[in-house]
Amino acid sequence: MPELPEVETVRRGVEPHVLGRRIIEVTVRDARLRWPIPADFADFARHQQINAVSRRGKYLIFALDSGDRLIVHLGMTGRVLVLDAGHPVIKHDHLDLLLDDGRLLRYHDPRRFGAVLPWPKDAPGHVLIDSLGPEPLSDAFSGAYLYERSRHKKVAVKSFVMDGQVVVGAGNIYAAESLFRAGVRPTRPAGRVTRAEYSRLADSIREVLREAITQGGTTLRDFAGADGVSGYFQQDLYVYGREGLPCRICGTPINSMRLGNRASCWCPGCQR
């Protein structure tokens, strides 16, 4: 699934194709996503013009000319593709937005952990967006912020930075990579990580996410940008998926364990 860099890559890939385009028809083939696509979704989206495509954390937000918005989340295996109308439909193609230029925006998601939801203009906020932590690439995010938020917390620092209420966008891959670059073991209780370490960690998170965006994301199995092209950040991974392999810095075999039900890799030599 897509973490922040993959979602941002999708946003950038989709945006030029949909800006100013009007949705002329909506086809829902399977509404059973993480939350069901509401029965009135087609009526909600039809005839609306797409004025902007933004991102909040791992959520894509399509702003419509009426002031309504569409929220799209890719879950673990979701994709958004821009295709010509009439493109063959394959398994897991759950939703099409037919555009007024003969193209369509297609949502494809084998595991259906993602979501496509309306966000009406008269709703001040949205339950999925309101309680999110700061954007890691914004000024609101810093080592001091992480330090303050983490005091007295016993949760592992990796789980802490993967918590979307703390900071958005760092999933399993980038949390592991950021902790490696900061030299902090993922198992450390968040409340025991020092101010200096959080300063390095905040820098690392920003750096890793920026680099990954530049590379077009990381490609494992299911991710591809809107144009179907893969990302290249996997060439820059130091710990994720490298259990048992020698550390690229010190040669020590990369260690792995489960933290909060997620595989977590780190280097015993480089990370304290």
Added chain:
DNA sequence: CTGTTAACCTGAGTGC
């Protein structure tokens, strides 16, 4: 409140 676990769902990979 905090913290941990199971659950959602399908497909790919592995071992027998």
Added chain:
DNA sequence: TGCACTCAGGTTAACA
């Protein structure tokens, strides 16, 4: 070829 099992980029609901 088949079957049983594990694992996967996210997030929340239900627990103790």
